[in-house]
Amino acid sequence: MxxxxxxxxxxxxxxxxxxxxxxxxxxxxxxxxxxxxxxxxxxxxxxxxxxxxxxxxxxxxxxxxxxxxxxxxxxxxxxxxxxxxxxxxxxxxxxxxxxxxxxxxxxxxxxxxxxxxxxxxxxxxxxxxxxxxxxxxxxxxxxxxxxxxxxxxxxxxxxxxxxxxxxxxxxxxxxxxxxxxxxxxxxxxxxxxxxxxxxxxxxxxxxxxxxxxxxxxxxxxxxxxxxxxxxxxxxxxxxxxxxxxxxxxxxxxxxAKNHLLVLPDANPDMTAANVAASMSGCAGQRCMAGSTMVGVGAIDHIVRKLVEEARKIVPGQNLGAVISRAAKARIEQHIDEAEAAGAKILLDGRHAVVPGHEDGYYVGPTVIDYVTPDMRIAREEVFGPVLAILRTTTLDEALALENASPYGNAAAVFTQSGSHARYVMDHASAGMIGINIGVPVPREPFSFxxxxxxxxxxxxxxxxxxxxxxxxxxxxxxxxxxxxxxxxxx
CATH class of the missing domain: 3.40.605.10 (Aldehyde Dehydrogenase; Chain A, domain 1)
Structure with a gap:
């Protein structure tokens, strides 16, 4: 050896x-x-x-x-x-x-x-x-x-x-x-x-x-x-x-289990790019990652754009590795369980291998649709480049999902409506709020x-x-x- x-x-x-x-x-x-x-x-x-x-x-x-x-x-x-x-x-x-x-x-x-x-x-x-x-x-x-x-x-x-x-x-x-x-x-x-x-x-x-x-x-x-x-x-x-x-x-x-609320009037290109970056940046290993997207109403056109954007994220190029082999196995197990529970895998990052770095610890970008609130992937922090999409019909239902989480690091809303944005600012139970921003980290002197x-x-x-x-x-x-x-x- x-x-x-x-x-x-x-x-x-x-x-x-x-x-x-x-x-x-x-x-x-x-x-x-x-x-x-x-x-x-x-x-x-x-x-x-x-x-x-x-x-x-x-x-x-x-x-x-x-x-x-x-x-x-x-x-x-x-x-x-x-x-x-x-x-x-x-x-x-x-x-x-x-x-x-x-x-x-x-x-x-x-x-x-x-x-x-x-x-x-x-x-x-x-x-x-x-x-x-x-x-x-x-x-x-x-x-x-x-x-x-x-x-x-x-x-x-x-x-x-x-x-x-x-x-x-x-x-x-x-x-x-x-x-x-x-x-x-x-x-x-x-x-x-x-x-x-x-x-x-x-x-x-x-x-x-x-x-x-x-x-x-x-x-x-x-x-x-x-x-x-x-x-x-x-x-x-x-x-x-x-x-x-x-x-x-x-x-x-x-x-954290940060929720990104996406309304039908959201700018599709900006939303797709922001959500994809939020869920995959730093390989999803950050407490400000947008790991859960809550679609409100008719948002299929935005989901399609999102998957297009996520496909541009390539392990070993613009997507880094996760911290360990054990982390890779744990993240992929979350994906396995969501699929077995009936969620739909729109983009699958399991078993990613980077040529020349075969011993590296990589998980590709993963987008999972039709996740339900009872699934483990909707409740627990995955800490990987994985996005779970839940569906609701009203903004209040979306906020109820966000506020039901025991966590409260960040929440974001994507919309062109000032009144809807203000409503989320007032009612989301999180310490850091984003309006059309997927990773709402404050700049100094504002505190984290x-x-x-x-x-x-x-x-x-x-x-x-x-x-x-x-x-x-x-x-x-x-x-x-x-x-x-x-x-x-x-």
Whole structure:
């Protein structure tokens, strides 16, 4: 049997500014979804490794939090230029470890640049308030960092999702432990290297690799004040309950089953292109994917256009791989079950093979019509390039299907009617709404976050909303003049 060599050095943890070996730790292989090549190995760290990372962050916190925010942010101005300098290499790395197309990987890195740019604006957004509340008595409010915080990132956006948390949390004065997905640990290494090059002090950002044990240890660690998580709803619930049960702040983003409502008056070309892109972008492995289309009334002409558009999406060309062989099997099982239950396969992406990359993990674009609400594919997150089409006769019926879902990340409507669009905006139970947009991801400074079982916690993870999550409010009342008239306030 041929022994594969590692393309990249074995991943190590990153503690106090240095790559750190984890003695005795088991390792997991890291494969490229593009062709099954062995990229690296990643350690399965234990709670002791987390202790070391938290200790490094705690040691760095007093000095880092004492640096004025106008000075902290200068590091991130430099970091942004480094991201721009290395955008090609960073995009190639995302593509290799995650399986995206190059254009998708580059878009992910460019979003990371935008997130960093927003963090550079934080000095203008967190100014405190001062008011003379009585003669000679002044009240002041200021935002202060929490201390050591943690970010648990998923496999589907190895560069972007860490930037949902790292720039804002660190600019606001916290120190962080990042736990990347064990399936895509390479991008996190580059993030740490570039931040060090930009001048980030050692210990402000630390990386601990591992699996479930480290996630649990993060939730339990008494030195960690706040935890952010992005992943499946099942795990998001567990993380939220465990972290808050240990008296930590937590925002945990879960899965989604986003509904795209298509009305008969929708522009056929624009709708077909948007729906096809929404269901297949990033191989459908994103919580904003439009996995369910709800047709209202006579929409057969749009479905035909949609299938035409979906046929233009070709695995290995403009459609990337899914993350693993197990993911490919799970997605194809969803399709099998829908077909067996009576749904009609209009476009079948099962058993896709890319010439020259026969060992890659590919699922072609799949469009399934006449899905009924009781089918598993209509209820569960597939996380692949698969679109289920349900049929209704009225907009209220379509909204009822959307609102019956336990999730609430995104919903969209395709129509040329302003009143119908407004009706969906007012009545859809989702945190992010699209009007003729299949992936309604807000741009900075607008925050990212869903409703219902797509998010657990009070704040969003990005944008202005994240300021409250990563800081605490300090209020100071001051009086210097004893000669002023004394009243109940002074």
């Amino acid at each position: 041929e022994v594969q060599t590692l393309k990249y050095p074995a991943i190590q943890n990153y503690v106090a500014g240095q790559a750190t070996a984890t003695a005795g730790a088991a390792t997991l292989d890291v494969f490229s979804p593009l062709d099954g090549a062995l990229l690296s190995t990643v350690p399965v760290s234990d709670a002791g490794a987390l202790d070391a990372a938290v200790a490094a962050a705690q040691a760095a916190f007093p000095a880092w939090s004492a640096v004025p925010i106008k000075e902290r942010v200068q590091i991130f101005y430099r970091y942004k230029t480094l991201l721009e300098r290395d955008v090609r290499a960073l995009s190639d790395l995302v593509r290799e470890e995650n399986g995206k197309t190059y254009d998708e990987a580059r878009a992910e890195v460019e979003k990371a640049i935008e997130l960093t740019e927003f963090a550079c604006s934080l000095p203008q957004l967190i100014g405190g308030e001062v008011l003379e509340v009585s003669k000679g008595v002044e009240c002041r409010s200021e935002r202060k960092p929490l201390g050591v915080v943690a970010s648990i990132a998923p496999f589907n956006f190895p560069n972007m999702v860490p930037h949902w948390t790292i720039p804002n949390a660190l600019v606001l004065g916290n120190c962080m432990v990042l736990k990347p997905s064990e399936q895509v640990p390479l991008s996190a290494v580059k993030i740490a290297e570039l931040l060090k090059e930009a001048g980030l002090p050692d210990g402000v950002l630390n990386i601990v690799n591992g699996d479930r044990e480290i996630v649990e240890a993060i939730c339990d660690h008494p030195g960690i004040k706040a935890v952010s998580f992005v992943g499946s709803t099942k795990i998001a619930k567990v993380v939220y309950i465990r972290a808050t049960g240990n008296l930590k702040r937590c925002v945990a983003l879960g899965g 976050g869903g409703w219902n079982e797509s998010k657990f916690g009070a704040c969003d993870i990005t944008g202005k909303s994240s300021i409250e999550f990563w800081t605490q409010l300090k209020k100071t009342t001051t009086k210097w003049n004893p000669e002023s008239r004394v009243n109940w306030m002074s």
